[in-house]
Amino acid sequence: MTVNNLIKIAGPISLAMLMSVASAQAADNANAQTVAAKEQQQRDQSLRAKFPVQYQSWQETSEQTEREDMLASYPAAIILWAGSSFAKEYNSPRGHHFAVADVTHTLRTGVPPAAGDKGLSASCWTCKTPDAPRLMNELGVEGFSAKNFTDVGVEVNSVVYCTDCHVDGKAELALPRPHAQDAMAKVHLPFDKQDANMQGAQVCGQCHVTYYFQPERSDKVNIPWIFGNNVDDIEKYYDTRRFYEWIHPISKTPILKARHPEFEHWMRSEHAEAGVTCITCHMPEETDKQGNTFTSHKVSKALDHFDSVCQNCHKSEKTIIKSLENSKAKINAKAREVEELLVKAHYEAAAAWEAGATWPLMNDAIMAIRHSQWRWDFAMASHGLYAHNPKEGNALLDMSIRQVKYARESLAEILKMFAVTKVEYPDISSKESAQAAVGIKLDKLTEQKQQFIKQEVDKNWSEVTRYGY
Numbered sequence: 001m002t003v004n005n006l007i008k009i010a011g012p013i014s015l016a017m018l019m020s021v022a023s024a025q026a027a028d029n030a031n032a033q034t035v036a037a038k039e040q041q042q043r044d045q046s047l048r049a050k051f052p053v054q055y056q057s058w059q060e061t062s063e064q065t066e067r068e069d070m071l072a073s074y075p076a077a078i079i080l081w082a083g084s085s086f087a088k089e090y091n092s093p094r095g096h097h098f099a100v101a102d103v104t105h106t107l108r109t110g111v112p113p114a115a116g117d118k119g120l121s122a123s124c125w126t127c128k129t130p131d132a133p134r135l136m137n138e139l140g141v142e143g144f145s146a147k148n149f150t151d152v153g154v155e156v157n158s159v160v161y162c163t164d165c166h167v168d169g170k171a172e173l174a175l176p177r178p179h180a181q182d183a184m185a186k187v188h189l190p191f192d193k194q195d196a197n198m199q200g201a202q203v204c205g206q207c208h209v210t211y212y213f214q215p216e217r218s219d220k221v222n223i224p225w226i227f228g229n230n231v232d233d234i235e236k237y238y239d240t241r242r243f244y245e246w247i248h249p250i251s252k253t254p255i256l257k258a259r260h261p262e263f264e265h266w267m268r269s270e271h272a273e274a275g276v277t278c279i280t281c282h283m284p285e286e287t288d289k290q291g292n293t294f295t296s297h298k299v300s301k302a303l304d305h306f307d308s309v310c311q312n313c314h315k316s317e318k319t320i321i322k323s324l325e326n327s328k329a330k331i332n333a334k335a336r337e338v339e340e341l342l343v344k345a346h347y348e349a350a351a352a353w354e355a356g357a358t359w360p361l362m363n364d365a366i367m368a369i370r371h372s373q374w375r376w377d378f379a380m381a382s383h384g385l386y387a388h389n390p391k392e393g394n395a396l397l398d399m400s401i402r403q404v405k406y407a408r409e410s411l412a413e414i415l416k417m418f419a420v421t422k423v424e425y426p427d428i429s430s431k432e433s434a435q436a437a438v439g440i441k442l443d444k445l446t447e448q449k450q451q452f453i454k455q456e457v458d459k460n461w462s463e464v465t466r467y468g469y
Contacts, residue, residue, distance in 0.1 A: 064095030
């Protein structure tokens with residue numbers, strides 16, 4: 001019950017007392033945050049003293065400030081993600097130092113819900129901060145995920161950090177996130193049974209992996225690996241459960257969403273077969289001023305370390321760069337083809353519904369759209385697919401093209417049945433035109449978000465939530 005509701009019940013005589021209680025609660029929250037911040041500072045100082053060069057390299061992720069507005073670069077995605085928060089804002093990731101601030105400020109996490117409404121789950125914090133596992137231990141996994149994203153913000157005092165991957169105060173690797181522990185149990189490869197290479201990849205894979213929020217379990221994070229972790233097995237899991245993330249407002253397709261499945265793609269790659277992991281390429285060994293080797297924690301592009309990393313397998317930097325450019329161009333060309341076909345399929349489905357089509361007629365076409373978009377997303381949501389596993393990337397997009405073409409052929413027959421001779425397609429030449437087509441009022445969303453940032457985040461949340469803004 002809110003203070004305002006209590007005031008209505010208690011009457012004006014109790015107003016001063018109630019306001020005093022509210023002030024005390026606010027003070028308690030501020031004091032709790034101060035204590036947590038001080039504890040974090042003490043932990044920082046201890047780890048910095050114990051692992052100084054590793055700590056310094058981790059600090060250097062703050063230099064990785066560049067990011068790309070993916071919706072401006074690929075506006076067709078706005079149509080494909082219509083009806084979800086991904087159509088509002090979607091940027092490429094920056095360095096680990098920005099993880100908390102970026103999830104705080106993105107339009108995707110919105111603003112606090114209206115009184116009595118359920119907002120975005122606190123699960124959105126899961127991979128951004130070691131405070132998430134801490135809160136899960138305190139509240140229970142479902143107790144944490146049942147809270148709203150904005151309610152937990154005041155508890156977040158640290159960004160992606162040592163204890164996300166290591167036992168506190170030690171070099172020993174750890175897997176603190178329950179969803180990752182559960183996933184590895186499903187594939188019968190628990191963390192303590194893995195070799196050193198697999199553990200190194202696994203600590204990255206606890207977050208660089210696809211997942212969804214489990215609605216029947218208070219939106220806790222779940223990795224859908226019951227049948228396996230390739231695109232077909234995950235799709236089987238979702239289809240068996242009749243699960244969808246949202247219903248597409250244009251085509252009525254029950255949509256699936258992939259989330260950066262780098263770990264899945266790596267597991268089936270030539271790199272994995274050769275024992276080359278995320279750490280090998282992105283966190284290579286370096287030498288400090290005293291001549292001691294250490295693992296760099298400035299997670300960066302593999303080619304930045306060609307001489308020390310890539311050259312063990314790839315003899316020519318020019319050759320590998322050319323190969324990567326060719327792979328990227330080929331995958332991007334197929335992705336743009338899929339996007340154009342899917343946009344048309346969504347609007348052709350809308351025209352068919354408008355003309356009077358029924359579910360028995362539409363089922364095959366709608367499921368083909370669902371499965372085609374799922375494969376496109378499983379490829380394109382993965383950062384660096386063209387380098388990690390281009391073979392699988394091409395196969396995903398080839399199948400996606402076949403599925404969406406089948407969907408459009410089915411829809412063409414239905415449209416002909418209802419004598420529909422023309423379908424209006426949206427303007428996807430720019431981010432602005434695509435968002436206008438699906439009714440996204442970006443100015444209004446931005447204004448609401450900025451008000452929330454100014455009134456709540458800037459005043460009450462930790463400095464880490466504002467880093468880089």
